[in-house]
Amino acid sequence: MQEFEYVAPTSLEDAVKLMAEKGPKAKALAGGTDILIQLRGGRYQIDRLVDVKNIPELNQFSCSQSDGLTIGASVQNYKIYESSEVQRLYPAMVDCASLVGGIQVQGRATVGGNLCNAAPSGDTIPTLIAESAQALIAGPNGQRTVPVEEFCTGPGRNQLADGELLVSVNLPPVKPNYGAAFLRFIPRNEMDIAVANCGASVQLDESRQKIVSAKIAIGSVGPTVIYCIEASNSLAGADANEASIEAAAAAAQKAASPINDMRGTVEQRIHLVGVLTKRVLRIAISRAKGE
Amino acid sequence: MATVTGQEVVDPGEYKIIGTRPVRHDGVDKVTGRAKYGADVQLAGMLHGKILRSPHAHAKILSIDTSKAVALPGVKAIVTSADFPILKDQSLDFGETQGNIRMLAENILANQKVLYKGHAILAIAATDQHIAEEALDLVDVKYEQLTPIFDVKEAMSKDAPVLHENLTTIFRVDRFGKGEDTGVKGNVAGLIQFKRGDLDEGFSKSDIVVEREFTTQTVHQGYIEPHTSTGQWSQDGHLTIWTSTQGSFVIRGATAAILGIPESMVKVIPMEIGGGFGGKTITYLDPLVAILSRKTGRPVKITMTRKEVFEGTGPTSGTYMRCKMGATKDGKITAGELYLAYEAGAFPGSPVGGGAMSGFGPYKIDNLQVDGYDVVVNKQKTAAYRAPGQPQAAFAVEPVIDELAEKLGMDPMDFRIINSVHEGDRAPSGVPHLKWGCEEVEQAMRDHPHYNEKLDGPNRGRGVAVGYRLNAGGSGSSATINVNSNGTINLITGSVDIGGTRTAVAMQAAEVLGISIDDVNPTVVDTDAVGWTGATGGSRIAFDTGRAAILASYQVITEMSERAALLWDVDPSDIVFEDGIFVSNKNTEDTMSFKELASKLMGTGGPVTCSSSDTQGGVGAQLAGHIVDVEVDPETGKVDLLKYTTFIDAGKAAHPSYVEGQMQGGALQGIGWALNEEYFFTEDGTMANASFLDYRMPTSLDLPMIDTVIIEVPNARHPFGLRGVGETVLIPPMAAIANAIHDAIGVRMDRLPMSPGAILEALRDNK
Incomplete structure (x- = not known):
């Protein structure tokens, strides 16, 4: 593994700036259960790793009958499947979040990371698509929203342009029946x-x-x-x-x-x-x- | 205490220590993380090494240019095969497998040719491992690619590409014999053959004959701790090696031979070991760190990654096998023919001899022939794996037994009992059996509630299989006992502790000396500090090193009796030692416990220190049997295990918890081998699944409770009746699960692994 810079911004604005400065040579770090292994395996040569775990917008986590489910990109899997509201309203999210890796991985790994990693086998992605989730993206040109089924563009490839970050995935409120x-x-x-x-x-x-x-x-x-x-x-x-x-x-x-x-x-x-x-x-x- | 007199066994069960379950001496250090493993070694000025491995499965090395790598700041030295002295063919004993030192060296670093993808070519030492890794990318190796051969059957064909130009087939009728060179060139390194009676006559007497073909894939032992070694070559020529090995003296011998230096100049310090299962009986790294240290004057450590462990160390053989057996209507087996072709990997030395000796082991067959072929292919050189070669052979024989029983309308355990092997009957190799528990294990299985309870539900089935192993041992063990003045002893051995043998051996000394197990301090030491001791393998340590400890204990008693005789002014022959008490025959009022006498040693002639060694061997024949219930999902092909019970004849279980641990561990490794484990090779010989993510060993969620039943038929060759228990446990699982799958869905699986995909295909083909 080669040397790179590690930064941990506390605002979305700073994070976008830090990402944009290095373009393709910057990668975001949430749980690290994919990116660290990929860096060690030599898949990417990067100059900067941007830790996104201290950014408030990426830690949003709310679930209600009226407003739906918002999962910030840094929210770990265990928080999802341990939430009684998610269990009640979005059991399919529990189905998938609870079987990504083992217990230790679920303590670190995030749904946002699973989506950004864009593996064909990503276990939370089919549920997000089935639940009509929208991906909220922030970048140098502001924010945009993409339906999850359009987010991944190939194995390990996604919609994010240089400098862009996934902020959250948002599942619409569930209706009766x-x-x-x-x-x-x-x-x-x-x-x-x-x-x-x-x-x-x-x-x-x-x-x-x-x-x-x-x-x-x-x-x-x-x-x-x-x-x-x-x-x-x-x-x-x-x-x-x-x-x-x-x-x-x-x-x-x-x-x-x-x-x-x-x-x-x-x-x-x-x-x-x-x-x-x-x-x-x-x-x-x-x-x-x-x- | 039982009276222990030489080799005679006196009524097992009458022991104070043997058969109890004390806490292991090394337990606290291991669970608190204080125990030191090879990768924990940190020395001042230490360099880190990395190994460049072949990207091709079969190629000539045309040139190696290291100039750019050497120029990278931080790189300190490079070792290639040119640094090894030229080695002649010479046989070396690795305890469980024989090895040829030239080929061993060529496996450690390729010389002229690479023979598998992952074959090591050179190693680089640098100030940190990242620099060493970067330097590997700067090495330019030019290859001329050759056609690789991966399949054992193809490798045996006449026009197959040849791995070794001068390789000829050695014919043997004795597994460890020198054999006869047939002069036939090709990829077949050896044929071992056992023959008895007349096959044609045997089959003509049978009412029913079953013949089946089987294939199995390369599988790895999967020990958690990767190989690691640190070497320090001192200016005075002494070499010290800290390593993860099952046999420190074996590593000493191999390293010295490869480096062309005397054994006495090498000290091997065996660190605690994180699993070996046979795979750590040979050397990969030790000569490399030695040479890198000699070149740099600094200590050098190399620790493999998991990928390197898979690609660059020794798994066990993939195989092609055929088994044909005939039986009469009343269930008597009349003839058996077993054809075994085992992949050795890149160099000769598959464990086919083990398979040949054991496949028909559980059955009394008057007419038999076993042919075992040792075949080189462009895959990793195989190493020993728990009962080497035997699980594969059982996977060929036990399903045929099951099918014979089915076709005869007999209970499969009754069928086995009819054909059981007893004292005086001969093993397939011709060796006559001492008393052993073949039928006792089979009867225990047949009578067990698990075997007799009803199994309800669709797609559920029950299977049984047995496994036979003739444990030899006798490669040599030494033990030293130092008596401390407070009546405790230090028990010093050279047997690396994989399966709780520190305590199992200490229990035997404590039993003889009549002291508490807590009064024994067992230590495993380096090669300078104890007599020669063969590797921990062949299920021999509780037996062999146990015997050495017992012999040393006898010596301690003899010496201490002399001290008591001095104190009481009687002849030493008048001293009797019973129940841990020294008593004078002349005056029975004169008694002293071991502890009391231990405090009087300095005044009666000084410390008592006794050393003994043992090479008798005779760990013994052994049967293990497994009963398993499965449920198959016919839509996905997935097999779930519902219930599992294992049986073994332990002779006498010195520490029953350790025996049970071996039984459970063997079953779970077998479950992995049965259901999912395999080297998945791509067309160019790349192992595509070289990680624990995709090399699918079972996790705790894949296993039911594995129940254990220990049967004790004492081994006449051990004072307490012990048999080794480490390996036979891995022989039955694959066959037992195959038989259970057949019971569940009516399909006979003839290949491993019986993965969901393979089951789906078999179901499809069965329609």
């Missing part, structure tokens, strides 16, 4: 990278028999987490039953474009997308029904 869920398949029971994962949300009508709208996202089966538009659309107006679930799963499988690697084969991953999509939709529907 809404449910979401997340599942990941790994060969072990923890401490692993997804062979495939899936997050989904459904909005049921008042009768709770029909699906008004749905969002499905799958991970580890393409260069980025994939928002499965056709699979999601196939559920709009459909009955909340097994036939609809089967059809959506088949559509999700078509959206997958995985590779063969040490974690799984193309065939296995496409198969798993089908299995996981069905299982996730069943849970999401069950949650929407308040079961």
Whole structure:
């Protein structure tokens, strides 16, 4: 590992300035569970590491029925899954935040970091997409908002321009008869990278028999987490039953474009997308029904 | 106290210390972080070394240009294979495996050719490890790439690319014999063959024959502590090495041989060890830090990264195996044929001999043939891994046993008991057995509640398998006892403590001396401070070093009896030592405890210090058996373990907690090997998963409670009846889990790992 400068600004303004000064030679540090390993492994040569844990805007964390869920980019995973309000309103966030790494990693790692790292397997990203989260970005030219499904642009690549920082992800308030869920398949029971994962949300009508709208996202089966538009659309107006679930799963499988690697084969991953999509939709529907 | 007379076993169970569970002597230091491991070594002026490794699996080294690296500020020295004296082929005993010193040196630093990706080429010492790392990037090595060969079957074919031009097949009928050079060139370094009876006749007598093929992948021991070594070459020519090893004397011998210096000039200090499982019985770093220290005049430390441990040290063999067995309708095995082809990695020396000796070990088979091939391929040179070669062979034999039992409509444990091996029966290698607990373990399994309780639910199944190992030992252990004036003793050995052997050996001395275990201070010392002691391996330390400690204890009693005789003015032969008390036969009022007499040594001739060594061996044959319940998710192929029970014939469990620890640890390593562990090689021979993230060993959440049942059939070759327990525990798990998966979903898995992807494929192919 080569030498670099470490700074820990206390305001968003300073942070943006410090990032912008070094352009591509600056990286943000939140939990460090990805960036430190990447630096040690020689993936990046940087001049400056900007610690963003002391910036108030990046430590925002609020959850309510009326205002939704705001997760500052420096908020650690354990805070999310330990929050009783998140458990009540956004159980899919608990599903994913509680299985990133092990206990120690969850004490450091952040959802913001998981999103910025832009791994195809990033375990919180499918849920964020399914929950229609927006990413709030700050940079030299001010702030902007991007839907999470547009945030990642390739493996390890994202929307952030030089000097830009992720401030927070914001999940809209949940409505009645809404449910979401997340599942990941790994060969072990923890401490692993997804062979495939899936997050989904459904909005049921008042009768709770029909699906008004749905969002499905799958991970580890393409260069980025994939928002499965056709699979999601196939559920709009459909009955909340097994036939609809089967059809959506088949559509999700078509959206997958995985590779063969040490974690799984193309065939296995496409198969798993089908299995996981069905299982996730069943849970999401069950949650929407308040079961 | 039991009477201990030579090799005779007197009624185990009558002991004061043996069989109890005292707190381990090294426990407090280890749990409080005070214990010193190799990476903790810090010396004034110490340099840090890093190793340049081959990016190719098979290539000629055309040139090495280090000029830019040398010029980097902070770089102090570079070592390449040119710094090694020219070495001849010469055999060296590593305790568990034999090694050829020239090839060992070439594995440490490639000479002319690189034979696997990760093969070390040179090492650089610098003032810190980051500079050393940066310097590696400045070295320019030119290669001529050669066609690599990875698969054992392909490597055996006639037109396969050859790793070593002059390699010929050595034929052996005895695992440790010199063998006969067949003169046949290629990648087959050895064939070991055991034959008995007449195969054709045996199969003609059988009513049913099952023949199956099996493959397994390269797996690593996965010890937590990476290899590390620090060397300091003093101006007077003395070399001191602080290292993480299972055998300090083995490292001393190998390092001295590679460097061409006398053993007496080398002192090896074994640090506490963070796991070895056989993989730390050979040297990788010690000669490098030695030469770098000689060149710089400063101490040099090299600590491997996890990636280097995976890419640059010795895992165990991937294999191709065939097993054919026949049996009569009433369940008698009439013939068995076992074909084993093991990858040795880049240099000869796979553990196929272990597999050949053990595969058919649990069964009395009058007509058998075992052929074991040792084959070089462009992968990491394999090293010993807990029961080397034997888990693979069991994975070929035990599922065939299960299938035979199934087809015969017999209970798989009943089938095993019918074919059980008893005293006087011969092992596959021809060695006759002493009394051992083969049938006792099998009966304990058959009668256990776990085996007999109902297993409900879809996709659930139960499997059993047994594992056989003939532990030898006898590579040599020394022990010294110094009696302190307060009646305690210092027990000094050279056996690196991996599995709690400090305490297990101390318990044996305490038993003989009639003192409390807290009155024994067991210490593991360096090679200058104790007699020659072979490596901690072969499940031999509680047995061999235990025997050395017992012999030294006898000497202590003899010497102290002489002191008592002086005090009481009687002949030493009139002194009896019983229950920790010295008594005069002439006057039974004259009694003294060990402690009392210890306080009178200075006035009766000075300190009592006794040393003894032992090379008898005879750790003994052993059976272990596992019962496992699994549940398979047929949609994902994932196998979850529901319940696991392990059995072993420990002879006599000196410290039952340590025996149980071995049983649980062996089971969990086997579970990893069974379900997920493998070197995942890309087409060019890169190990794609060289981290614990993707080399998937089980975590605590992947395991059920692993229950243990210890069976004690005393070993006639040890005074307290001990058998070694470190290794047999790893032999049954893969086969037991394969048999359970079959019971659950009706698919016979014939390859490892039985990962979710592999199960899905098998389910698909089975449809």
